[in-house]
Amino acid sequence: MDQFMQAAIDEARLGRSQGGIPIGSVLVRDGQLVARGHNKRVQEDSAIKHGEMDCLTNAGRQRSYRDTVIYSTLMPCFMCAGTIVQFKIPKVIVGESRTFDGAREFMESHGVEVIDLDLQECVDMMNEFIEAEPTLWNEDIMEL
């Protein structure tokens, strides 16, 4: 397992252990971890704190993101994809997109490279959560 995807999975599992939604993300530059985060809808009562947004919050004010890679355990939604496009992050590596197909085409149409590792561990983590907390999941993807 890629060490950075492992860190994103660790973030996701930490979020789940807090009663939250198990999606984690890390930001990497030159093979070094810049920041990490996880979905905090429950923990911070925040609709915008998806894993990627929490990671980018924790990264503070970076002068540029053009030399970074963002990892997420799940394919980014339109909010997180729009952020990646706006921030000019050139590359996204995701754990899976089977439980949520997200906004891959939108990112690719703006020149973002998207790599989907299709990891069974990430699929299993989301399926366990979605089965246990369907209403919370539907709230997070705005399908209520």
Add this chain to the structure above:
Amino acid sequence: MDQFMQAAIDEARLGRSQGGIPIGSVLVRDGQLVARGHNKRVQEDSAIKHGEMDCLTNAGRQRSYRDTVIYSTLMPCFMCAGTIVQFKIPKVIVGESRTFDGAREFMESHGVEVIDLDLQECVDMMNEFIEAEPTLWNEDIMEL
């Protein structure tokens, strides 16, 4: 002046008075203000806290946004536009788009109604800021 756009402008001016970037936003449902906010890049050392994102943070966890309208003093960027699309907010009313053209076509292509009031007051507020703090502005729109 529409009372809600006035509230967004008040938020923008509050942000500027704090040393921040003068962009404000409010969320409205059934003619009632749900939440308000302003850009907090400087105040919270946060790259994601554009005016719209701060407003939506302050709105907490809404069950649905399908019956809301979001106001912003400036045309939303791709981050904020992606959030509006993801949250299924059907209508955006902006103060102006002359100083930043944002992601109007992207929102419209996803069925969001976008109304640009083209207010001189909002243009003047941004131009004053951009002239005084060009580096901060370029950081906020990721043009450094």
